Amino acid sequence: MSGLRKVSYKRFLLPIFNVNRKCYGTDSVSFSGILSSGLPDIEIPKCSLSDFIFENFHKWETRIASECAVTGRKYTFGQVRTKSKNFGDALRKKFNLEKEDKIAILLPNIPEFNIVSLGALTAGLISTTINPLYTPDEISRQLIDSSAKVIVTLNELWPLANAAAKLTKQNIPIITVNSQQGQSTPTGAANFVEFTDTRLDLPNVDISFDDVSFLPYSSGTTGLPKGVQLTHHNIISNISQLMHPDVLATREATIDHQDVISAVLPLFHIYGLVVLSLFHMRIGAKIVTLPKFTPESYINSLRNYRPNVLYVAPPIALFISNMPTITSEDLQSVRAIVNGAASLGHLDAVKLENKSKNNMMVLQGYGLTETSPAVLTTRPRNYKLECSKGSIGLPLPNTKVKVINPEDPKGTPLGPNQCGELLVRGPQVMKGYYNRPEENIFLDGWLRTGDMMYYNKEGFLFITDRLKELIKVKGFQVAPAELEEIIRDFPDVMDAAVIGIPHETDGEAPRAYIVTKPNSKIDINKLQEHVKRQVAPYKQLKGGVALVESIPKNASGKILRRQLKMQFEKERK
Incomplete structure (x- = not known):
């Protein structure tokens, strides 16, 4: 194991606190508007x-x-x-x-x-x-x-x-x-x-350590799925960051203890691959796998294996909260629930906490395939602070983030409580897209996430919207361009646009807007079947199909999906 150096956390100091503030969060906001973890950098092993x-x-x-x-x-x-x-x-x-x-x-x-x-x-x-x-x-x-x-x-x-x-x-x-x-x-x-x-x-x-280890696919901020080149160093960095004692939710195995993890989120997804699988193999936890989610199998796994930490996406979090057959007894062994893939509302998090009588923590994380994946997490020591409620946390060690006006070519950081696009720098950021040299989502070395956020004066970040146009269905990414291509291949379709609309159980659902060819009619049911045959179930047009006279576009021909979203919201009222 040449080059393998043990990660030591003994030298780490506690985060600096500003005792003059009413809300004691980490002092992670610098005067330059760059946010960091408030923790000393960790040493990342240089090995495979x-x-x-x-x-x-x-x-x-x-x-x-x-x-x-x-x-x-x-x-x-x-x-x-x-x-x-x-x-x-x-x-x-x-x-x-x-x-x-x-x-x-x-x-x-x-x-x-x-x-x-x-x-x-x-x-x-x-x-x-x-x-x-x-x-x-x-x-x-x-x-x-x-x-x-x-x-x-x-x-x-x-x-x-x-x-x-x-x-x-x-x-x-x-x-x-x-x-x-x-x-x-x-x-x-x-x-x-x-x-x-x-x-x-x-x-x-x-x-x-600079060699590519995994090539998961992501649609990035726009377009069709692309291979994300994650190096050995990228993923080692992210696991090491998650192992920091101020961040760690799962306990490393000891002579007389082994945490049990329920792995229902898909391991082919970056969240499952790195956080549920590789990270927990590294710290000696027992990973209990479920091939697919069903209410019966999931509840049985809670009762039969007594997991200590549950890693979930919002649909599973809501299932736990709302399912009457899941009792506080079923959650007695659960020390923490960690939500990822999409944010969980504060009221939903509180409801989840109240389901347990064991002081169970509900933590959140934020990341992307392009960041291996974790960038931000709420921390066990401060997640209940008033100023952190509803937030998706603070940056991980060795990570810097800033919020900018997405139209600003210089990437000047915005101040507290100003909404803008989140940019990231850190050792977990991908090498680049495979076979896509033209796909550049970096601005002066900062990765553009396409996610709109703001941070409060204590440095906690809050997600507000997605600048990028991806649709998130149960935590899965759905690229509108992929569905639009399939829809345009259907007879008598002249043009198409797809957006995500709110969905009660899935988070979002794809909704199509279609322009028909002159003097033509389209059977919407047949169109739905046409799409259904070619895509996975979560990509299907559960949000419906609307016939329109034109698709809003800018001067360069780019679809203005935000206008369609505004139109949908207006019609819904």
Whole structure:
């Protein structure tokens, strides 16, 4: 583990407090308008991500690292390390994969997900994670764009993976994981166990901390999904930042304690991949995976595994609050609930707290795929302060943020209580977009988030809106441009625009505005079916379809979606 240095927090000082203020928040706002954590910078190890994750596995060799809440399949930390190394070596040997080749992970939340991702890391490969709800068309586009050379998927998803592979017109081998006993490997597929249980002992791959480790896809601030190049250093940095004692919600495993984490948020999503999976493997927690969310399976996981920290998105937070069958007894073991993917309103957070009788904390986090993902978090020590209510927290260590007028080319920081676009600098910020040199969302080295925020005089940040046009459905990103392209392909559609509108359970839902060709009529039900066949369920037009005479655009032809949103709000009143 050359270059691996232990992260030490013993030298850290407590945040500086301004005792003259009525609300004692961290003194994180500098006179220049740049916000920082208020904490000393931490030292980030310069090593490979797999070495970083495996460093302390010897302490928990026989403890369960990951277990399926449905089938009970489980792996110890020792098994994860051994099988990951075997898997990486087998990929190199059997498919002649070389450093920086890509593999596609098309898996739901199962214990084997960690073995696949860590195995790829040990081999110096780059993993691109894909949503299993995608259609073959959506999957094939990512396979082609990422140049993936192998697909790892579930036995049940073989038809989906095979259909997508055929659309690429390339010979992409597929490895399948059996989730149940007695399953046979599909003809033409390779058996996952043959890769994990065969020891080859190939020479180690020389991996630099600046090499790309994962290639998740994000639509950024605009446009179609793009590969986000996250280096080993990016993700090590973010995990190290989250491990700071002033930030940490989950406890690192000790001789006589191991936290249990319920992993229902998708591991193919950056939040699940880094925060639920890699971060918790690093600190020795037990990860209980749920392949999909159902009320019954989720409630059973609470009762059977007694998790200590719940990582949720708003729909699950609201489910916990509103489901009468979930009682304070079911939440007795829960020390904290951490909400991410989209912000949770203050009143909803209070309602969630009141569901427990155990002083359960409700914390929030903010981040992007482009930032590995975490940028801001509320902290256990100050989340109940009056000045922090409703906020999404403070910057992580080694992170600086500023709020600017989005029209200001110089990026001059705004002062407290002035709304503007959030910009970020820190070691967790991506290397750039894959194969997209023209896609530049940096301003003088600062990453433009596209999110509109303000901060109060104590430095707590509050999200108000999204400058970017992405639609957030249950925490998933939906790019309007992707849906518009599909809609315009429908007969007699001349033009189309898609916006997100409020939805009671999903957060937002896509709504389409359509201009028909002259003297033409459109069957809206058939149009809905046309879209439904080509996209994942959360991308469907649940917000409805409206026929309009024209789509508002600026002089350069860019759709003015804000005008459509204003029009929708006006019509709704």
